[in-house]
Amino acid sequence: DQQVKQNSPSLSVQEGRISILNCDYTNSMFDYFLWYKKYPAEGPTFLISISSIKDKNEDGRFTVFLNKSAKHLSLHIVPSQPGDSAVYFCAAKRNQGGKLIFGQGTELSVKP
Amino acid sequence: DVKVTQSSRYLVKRTGEKVFLECVQDMDHENMFWYRQDPGLGLRLIYFSYDVKMKEKGDIPEGYSVSREKKERFSLILESASTNQTSMYLCASSLTGNEQFFGPGTRLTVL
Numbered sequence: 545d546q547q548v549k550q551n552s553p554s555l556s557v558q559e560g561r562i563s564i565l566n567c568d569y570t571n572s573m574f575d576y577f578l579w580y581k582k583y584p585a586e587g588p589t590f591l592i593s594i595s596s597i598k599d600k601n602e603d604g605r606f607t608v609f610l611n612k613s614a615k616h617l618s619l620h621i622v623p624s625q626p627g628d629s630a631v632y633f634c635a636a637k638r639n640q641g642g643k644l645i646f647g648q649g650t651e652l653s654v655k656p
Numbered sequence: 657d658v659k660v661t662q663s664s665r666y667l668v669k670r671t672g673e674k675v676f677l678e679c680v681q682d683m684d685h686e687n688m689f690w691y692r693q694d695p696g697l698g699l700r701l702i703y704f705s706y707d708v709k710m711k712e713k714g715d716i717p718e719g720y721s722v723s724r725e726k727k728e729r730f731s732l733i734l735e736s737a738s739t740n741q742t743s744m745y746l747c748a749s750s751l752t753g754n755e756q757f758f759g760p761g762t763r764l765t766v767l
Binding site for chain 2: 550588
């Protein structure tokens with residue numbers, strides 16, 4: 545049972561444009577969400593997070609939006625840069641338990 | 657600066673061999689995790705540990721065991737490696753259980 549889903553395996557965007565990566569979840573008990581970025585042959589690195597008490601969190605070019613009623617979150621990257629090309633994973637957790645549940649990942653390609 | 661290291665970047669083993677993957681963190685984190693990453697499946701949790709000598713099964717523990725004798729070290733053991741355990745193995749640690757810091761990964765191939 546995939547509790548966190550990233551339905552787009554890949555996304556291609558032109559440099560300077562907006563990249564929007566989407567993530568859906570099924571467990572209404574999730575209350576903390578994270579995005580990780582992963583380059584080939586490296587471990588994932590933390591990018592940005594959001595608590596369920598918020599609907600938006602912004603950090604520089606990266607903004608995460610949370611729509612609790614739709615059980616949907618998205619990561620916006622503006623403007624996109626070639627160095628943003630990587631696999632992006634969304635993850636979710638419950639307040640108690642400590643386990644992160646990851647989506648399948650979306651491979652973003654930003655073309656110059 | 658946060659540092660999680662894994663003993664090998666690439667490893668090739670034979671079916672039936674016992675395999676040890678080591679992970680060390682220098683951040684004094686209580687929580688440590690082992691994942692495997694496979695194309696189209698994302699990161700799946702194998703085992704995790706909240707404290708020394710403590711372990712809990714993740715979502716796919718079959719065929720694996722772990723050891724945590726010291727706070728900074730968390731080992732993943734493949735008792736008898738099989739070809740379906742060919743994968744990228746990622747170790748992570750966390751202070752709060754929210755943000756996890758990952759090592760560079762070990763690409764294991766079982767022939």
